[in-house]
Amino acid sequence: MTPMREQSPHILVADDERSIRLTLETGLTLNGFRVTCARTGREAIQAARDSHFDAVVSDIFMPDGDGLEVLRSLRAISPTIPIILITAQGSVELAVRAVSEGASDFIAKPFEVAALAALVRSHLKARAEAEPADAVHEGVLINDFSNSGLIGRSAAMVNVYKLIAHAARTDATVLVLGETGTGKELVARAIHDFSPRVDKPFLAVNCSGLTDTLLEDELFGHTRGAFTGAAKDRAGFFEAADGGTLFLDELASTSANFQTSLLRVLQLGEIRRVGSTEARRVNVRVIGASNAPLDQLVSSGQFRADLFYRLSVLTIELPPLRERTGDIDLLARYFLDRAGAQSQLTLSQEAADALNAYPFPGNVRELENAMTRAIALCSGGLITLDCLPPNISVHSRSSVSASGSASLIDDRPTMEELERRYLELVLTEAGGNRRRAAAVLGLNRRTVQRLIARHSLFALADKDTSAGDDNEID
Numbered sequence: 001m002t003p004m005r006e007q008s009p010h011i012l013v014a015d016d017e018r019s020i021r022l023t024l025e026t027g028l029t030l031n032g033f034r035v036t037c038a039r040t041g042r043e044a045i046q047a048a049r050d051s052h053f054d055a056v057v058s059d060i061f062m063p064d065g066d067g068l069e070v071l072r073s074l075r076a077i078s079p080t081i082p083i084i085l086i087t088a089q090g091s092v093e094l095a096v097r098a099v100s101e102g103a104s105d106f107i108a109k110p111f112e113v114a115a116l117a118a119l120v121r122s123h124l125k126a127r128a129e130a131e132p133a134d135a136v137h138e139g140v141l142i143n144d145f146s147n148s149g150l151i152g153r154s155a156a157m158v159n160v161y162k163l164i165a166h167a168a169r170t171d172a173t174v175l176v177l178g179e180t181g182t183g184k185e186l187v188a189r190a191i192h193d194f195s196p197r198v199d200k201p202f203l204a205v206n207c208s209g210l211t212d213t214l215l216e217d218e219l220f221g222h223t224r225g226a227f228t229g230a231a232k233d234r235a236g237f238f239e240a241a242d243g244g245t246l247f248l249d250e251l252a253s254t255s256a257n258f259q260t261s262l263l264r265v266l267q268l269g270e271i272r273r274v275g276s277t278e279a280r281r282v283n284v285r286v287i288g289a290s291n292a293p294l295d296q297l298v299s300s301g302q303f304r305a306d307l308f309y310r311l312s313v314l315t316i317e318l319p320p321l322r323e324r325t326g327d328i329d330l331l332a333r334y335f336l337d338r339a340g341a342q343s344q345l346t347l348s349q350e351a352a353d354a355l356n357a358y359p360f361p362g363n364v365r366e367l368e369n370a371m372t373r374a375i376a377l378c379s380g381g382l383i384t385l386d387c388l389p390p391n392i393s394v395h396s397r398s399s400v401s402a403s404g405s406a407s408l409i410d411d412r413p414t415m416e417e418l419e420r421r422y423l424e425l426v427l428t429e430a431g432g433n434r435r436r437a438a439a440v441l442g443l444n445r446r447t448v449q450r451l452i453a454r455h456s457l458f459a460l461a462d463k464d465t466s467a468g469d470d471n472e473i474d
Helices: 018-030 041-050 066-076 090-100 113-129 155-168 184-194 212-220 258-266 296-301 305-311 327-338 349-357 364-378 390-402 415-429 436-441 447-452
Strands: 010-016 034-038 055-059 083-087 103-107 174-177 202-207 245-249 270-272 279-282 283-292 315-316
Touching: 010 041, 018 034, 018 055, 041 055, 041 066, 055 066, 055 113, 066 083, 066 090, 066 364, 083 113, 090 155, 103 155, 113 202, 155 184, 155 315, 174 184, 174 258, 174 305, 184 202, 184 245, 184 283, 202 212, 212 258, 212 270, 258 270, 258 305, 296 305, 315 415, 327 349, 327 364, 349 364, 349 390, 415 436, 415 447, 436 447
Parallel strands: 010 034, 010 055, 055 083, 083 103, 174 283, 174 315, 202 245, 245 283
Antiparallel strands: 270 279
16 A cells, blocks of 8 residues: 655745745745745635645735734634744844744745745744644733834844844843944843843943953942942942843953853852852843854853853844945934934935945944944035045045046946936035026026936925026026
8 A cells, every 4th residue: 555645834925926926936836835825914814714734924014914913813823833924124123023923933035935945844843843832932922112223124134133032032141242333232132122121120231341350349249348448338230130131241351260250140140249258149131242252262261161151042143234235225324314303314326335335344333433424524415425434435436446437437327327416416516505506507497306306306405496587598
């Protein structure tokens, strides 16, 4: 008797874009899945009621309701089914909501279908291996989502948001790794803000540059008379953060003696004030951070291996800005909007190109400082290449020169691009005055207004609509 052939996993795909549905249907079928597609959230919910599916892949944003609504409905129908959400607009808030409401995972657009297929298989395998009692994990329900300060929609950042969301649901220690300026403290704050500890203190300590004595005094406190100048008992950061979260930055700079003291706190959940033998219980979630690779320091004997393993229960690695495709434009716009609440600010194409070409060794912090400088130097609401810091503008000009396209002629822009650049220049020099710009261009003001509208340069032009002689050369 021929053995019964095991049926391929049945996947429900929900997306309102036909091209994505076709791509997913074809790609997942080629990867060995059976696929049913739904065009709307309502169709997906109805399909789940009518048929059995092994997993769901759904867009988050659809015309008849977002994927989180679909997620809630599907969870009610099938509590343990793996549900993977697709997003083009990643944020920490969205990640926390998705994880809290039962999403198994989510992935950023654009994505490789092969990677998505592997992710689906991974969740199907995990579900098959899990005990029934462990199939459903209760998330932390969060109703009020504050601004996390983390900006970015690149696939690398969406993965960070996902890890933050998972970390917020647990009480495990977290290790945040990343270059200087990537936003390690923002990640720690986001984990705290979306965790059950949100109503308790969040305290941050930079361990760099402090001696063992000062660092232990800061963290553990001291008793009266413990050392010269200790006139009274003082609680340290661990006691002050009781019930909350303590963020320890630059751990790579700490000594072996301090690492031993910190390991004791993590293992036993208690501290001793400097000068005291009394152990005090503390309930503090520790999030550590380093811009140096701690695993390499462990290998070279510069960092305790047992402390590293204790800290890195969950590790979040922040990508450098140069690897976050598309996020530089988003961050630059964010900094402009934040600073230009009273006036609209525009980034010239040349300046935007320079920002995207620069490697940003100082990461997001360096970009923020660059935009602050540019805002202070710009005139007429337009940020040009000359408004950016010299290291960025020089890098841009060097790159242009090296590529042999240092001039407009060498650059070979289109006529429309030449028209836009020249109009942008004249409006800036005219201080936004349309009449003055029209005189320089030899056009009437109506034509100039049409050109401004065509190239979306409203921010550079004033609101002067007074009547005048419109019989200039057109």
